Amino acid sequence: GENVEQHPSTLSVQEGDSAVIKCTYSDSASNYFPWYKQELGKRPQLIIDIRSNVGEKKDQRIAVTLNKTAKHFSLHITETQPEDSAVYFCAASMGNFNKFYFGSGTKLNVKP
Amino acid sequence: DTGVSQNPRHKITKRGQNVTFRCDPISEHNRLYWYRQTLGQGPEFLTYFQNEAQLEKSRLLSDRFSAERPKGSFSTLEIQRTEQGDSAMYLCASSSPDGLNTEAFFGQGTRLTVV
Numbered sequence: 001g002e003n004v005e006q007h008p009s010t011l012s013v014q015e016g017d018s019a020v021i022k023c024t025y026s027d028s029a030s031n032y033f034p035w036y037k038q039e040l041g042k043r044p045q046l047i048i049d050i051r052s053n054v055g056e057k058k059d060q061r062i063a064v065t066l067n068k069t070a071k072h073f074s075l076h077i078t079e080t081q082p083e084d085s086a087v088y089f090c091a092a093s094m095g096n097f098n099k100f101y102f103g104s105g106t107k108l109n110v111k112p
Numbered sequence: 113d114t115g116v117s118q119n120p121r122h123k124i125t126k127r128g129q130n131v132t133f134r135c136d137p138i139s140e141h142n143r144l145y146w147y148r149q150t151l152g153q154g155p156e157f158l159t160y161f162q163n164e165a166q167l168e169k170s171r172l173l174s175d176r177f178s179a180e181r182p183k184g185s186f187s188t189l190e191i192q193r194t195e196q197g198d199s200a201m202y203l204c205a206s207s208s209p210d211g212l213n214t215e216a217f218f219g220q221g222t223r224l225t226v227v
Contacts, residue, residue: 006154034215043116043218044155044203089154097143098207098216099168102154 002027004092006103014111019080021106023090024072030092033066033073034100039086047088048075080110114138116219118204124225125194132190133222137206144187145216146179147203148172155203161187194226 003026013019025033031052036044050057050064050073057064061080066073077084087107091100117136125131137144142163147155158177160168163184173179176194181187191198201223205216 004154036218043220045218046215049215091154097160097162097167098145098205098214099157099160100147100155100216102156105152105154 002030002092002094002101004090004101004103006090006106008106009104010107010109012109012111013080015080015082017080019075019077019084019108019110021075021088021090021108022072023074023092023103024070025092025101026071027092027094028068028071029094030101031095032093033064034091034093035064035075036089036091036102037086038089038105044089077108080108082110082112084108085110116204116206116217118202118219118222120222121220122223122225124227127196127226128193130190130192131194131224132188133202133204133224135187135189135204135219137186137204138217139185141206141208141217142184143207144181145205145207146187146189147205147218149201149203149221150199158189158202191224194224196226199224199226 006023034049037047038044061078063076087105090103119134144161146158149155161181176192179189201221203221204219207216
């Protein structure tokens with residue numbers, strides 16, 4: 001089955017700096033890669049996603065890049081703010097339903 | 113809140129007891145998923161329904177676990193003879209009937225503690 005690895009497990013940045021979280025996947029058949037943000041005690045919420053036919057996608061301060069050859073994808077957050085502090089999960093899925101394989105999460109701390 | 117709703121939010125049970133959780137998906141979503149999340153880990157897939165049909169089950173779903181979605185709307189997840197290792201957050205998610213992968217909306221989860 002698919003295996004998704006995520007690094008780093010914790011990330012601390014100063015407000016205004018950029019943050020980058022990286023994930024690798026093992027199954028070349030994976031074709032959909034969402035990123036979820038989970039605040040303490042709350043539900044995971046989708047912040048951005050990318051499909052395998054696209055190399056990069058951006059939404060305001062958030063961007064995701066995908067390298068299919070190397071089987072890795074990354075989340076980039078620019079101009080970080082304290083409210084960006086949360087746990088971020090990458091995931092991969094294949095086919096046409098949302099059976100996600102999640103990474104182990106990155107706890108992002110943005111210091112004011 | 114018109115999102116995915118899960119009940120109860122918290123459940124404490126003694127080892128060996130049976131527990132049942134409920135998930136109400138977003139009304140127009142015909143796809144429903146159950147995931148389990150332990151502390152410090154990402155959610156792990158348990159099972160998937162399309163309408164009332166259970167189309168896939170993970171090997172994580174032992175014989176003590178059963179999920180149903182009798183009318184293609186809400187779903188229940190039952191754990192029989194609970195064990196301490198069952199302690200986790202159980203998350204439900206739903207998505208729209210599009211053919212491609214689409215955004216999955218998660219509920220707030222049911223946190224199970226087996227003592």
